[in-house]
Amino acid sequence: MKALMALRPWLGVLTERRGRLLLGALLMLATLLSALGLLSLSGWFITATAVAALSASGYLDVFTPGGGIRLFAVSRTASRYLERLYNHDTILRLLADLRGRVFAGLVSLDARTLSRVRASQWLNRLTADIDTLDNLYLRLLAPPLVALVSVVAFALFAFVFLPAAGIVLLAILLPLGVFAMAGCAWWGWHASHRRVERQERLRVRAIEQVEGLAELTSYRALAAHRELWAREEQGLVEDQRRLGRRTAAGNLVVTLGIQLATLAVLLLGLTALREGQVSGPVMVMLALGTLAVSEGLGNLPMAFTQLGATVRAAERLNAQAELKTPLSGTPVEDEPSSSSGAAPSLVYRDVSVVHGERAVFSGLDLAIDPGQRIGIIGASGIGKSTLAQLAVRAFDPQGGCVEFNHQAIAGLAPDSLRARIGYLTQRSELFHDTLAVNLRMGDPDASDAELWDVLERVELKEWAETLPEGLATWVGEQGRQLSGGQARRVALARVMLRNSPLVILDEPLSGLDADTAAAVKETLDVWLAGRTVLLLGHDRQALPACDHCWRLMPGEQGSELV
Template structure:
């Protein structure tokens, strides 16, 4: 099936650990063979002793099989324990690999792609998809392989005593194995492939119900929306029921196959025994061995009915990877002098809607330019263009007279300090968050920059000082503190071009005034693009433009007007 090709990149990730995977599979095999040895040798032993007793031969070497039985008893326990531990370790390693791999793909996405999806839902999907894939080896790859090897090995063993028993065994168990893997995979394909998406649609309906409860309640439309919810839920439940039924049926077929194979091997053996081709103990051993070796087939239907879900997870992660934008380009060679920033005939559209067409803006080297406009009007789009977060549909943006589309984004961004509208802090220490701006900054420099954003006294009052954890998304800090930590981080970067998006938002008037004067001094000798809803909320600037709806008749289009 062509769809299976989407697993290929992920099999590649697995292949990097092929040594571990091999050992893990061998341990699985050892566990299965120990169980096989224990049961078949015990059967041989009991039958042999019974025959010895009846025929009164009197002597039978009971010590070799006795110690064999003891050996298998211990080896089964030990190999099972080791197998679980070792394979768990492997799974966790794979998880680390997969996350690293997916993350490496994500960091190359442009801002637009990242902004497109509802963040929390998208993240949820991402982690769930990765978790689905880490099952690939333990559920879908190793078990059928181990089952195949043990069946072949036991069939060869059986052939040495009684060829027809080996043939019967293969004739039933091999097609059974194909049914349990390929057959079940095909049979559960459609329902399991769409199950994940259905589950997500249900999640969306739940969010609608929560977020829209005010409207739904007052309009008395809750029941109408519930009907939508119930339809999604019913579709999901129906799929799950179908998959469950098919798994049960797959298990039924496998059980029937295994037990009938055992019975047939026994009957063939009995016939051969009566013909004198094989001894009684061996005949019992072969039958019990067939029973034990088939245990490896037992879990296959359940795993393979869900094959479609695994492939779907791989497809979605692959889709993520295809969105990648290249990070290549020329390196910037100019030094740390204040650069100019020029927008030339820039056109930007979101889907079918034009936001900018023929936008022109020149920020000379060392100039400070403010763009004023209400939130949501598109000021951040200007900033994102400057850091090459995405490319304009037409025109170009120039940094120090070089087209940024031809520059390596990393090299460009190293010269820009950009305070985004949201203060994005990480679940890490205060020091680590600040050092993102400059990894080599000394503690003294950190204290200095904290003092300049009026956070020195606060930081000194913390028991852990710079080593204080700021919490998930900086939640341990107040909005104003988080804003200033983010600002301090940008200041540490000490870059020639600075973009500040609402730098004083969330600050009380007194702090805002003090930080404004700090910024006025710090911005001297740098080029700055300042974004805000009001000129008063920004540091001093040389030019000021208002971003407003254009009178072109096209809905959503913006233009700049000199203030």
């Protein structure tokens, strides 16, 4: 029971669409009751027809039961179609709700918190774990309730004609339903619970091998990695086979239980028929109706054998929801979320940052006055990008603080802070969409004229005019249709469209030839006027003009400015 508590938050999400879920459950019930009515009435009608043919009068009203059979046949088909269509639409809406919430939680985390788990594992949470939760309503909540209602309803129906039959049905089918749920859940718990982790590890191994194929081959570790992959795959296959066998055994028990109930009802009916308590058609109707109950109970073993997987997925998502970016300091009054405004100051006060066991900074001090351009140069891995990430609050320093316009950024809302910072990262992050869409990530309201203008500033207008569809040309996954220098300038143009008062440019001219770099430098010199600027690079010549340039050098306690 304690493990099932992990499902509580997600049950709360379900209640937000309780109207749709209730209607979906009613459609399930209508389908099952129509199946019960169809088989029961058909058994009565066939038997009554045979009895009438043997009787002296030979008369039977075929229109009423025939109409009932047609009604149940049509209603079963219609309700089944509507139930599948409606419930799957509801589940897709629920999954979209869940993914939106989980993703919103992820984007609120800082880089240090996100780095605790691999990117492939975060992706697995957003996809496989949330997909596993669709079992919660479609298989674990609605079907057992519908089956319970149908069993009780048919038992009461049988009780009207033959009280003993109704009692026997309840005595056999209710414990059978409990076994199909609790018994199968217990039996398949460990294998299904473990399967979630094994699936994730297998996906991680697959991504590692694809992305690191060159490194694995170079270090002759490919065979060892494949062996680990095969071991994970074998463990997953064994669990799936184990779950398959246990599901089949659960289905066997349920089927035998229903057959036993049917035989018991048939024997009671024969006894009652001999004693004149019921007619032959009623006896057959009750027996066939008992068989129809299998439609409600038959799917429970497979659903509840996988309960452990659903609970484990919920536990993992709950653990992710508890992750928070640590806050430091006292929150201060925030400013309006705007990308414009006067140039702010940016100050690093006694900042200390440790990555793993390595001290990146220890007691670092750096002040950038409003409208000032400061360049920071140094070797790769020395800590230049860490300065940028601290400014946008990708993570917080272990010691000291960073101030934006005389306010500690730990007390500013992340959205408000980042709206006032234009940040060009080392990587040119482009998405599989059109050139215009990628540019408008800097300013969603930018007109086509503004897009052409900014492309001209970064020396890309002539190239863009040669594209077959102009601004509507797709750039490919990660901008693969573009060269490295073109992708870099598209990313820079996006920052320029943002028009932020504080600009951070990390290697802004990387990938550019000398003539293009000189032209872009000249453009940036004009555009950066009046803004507060932090420039990061390996060499001063690779940066636009700046007021002061400092070099980061390795020190005993971490990198330091000299």
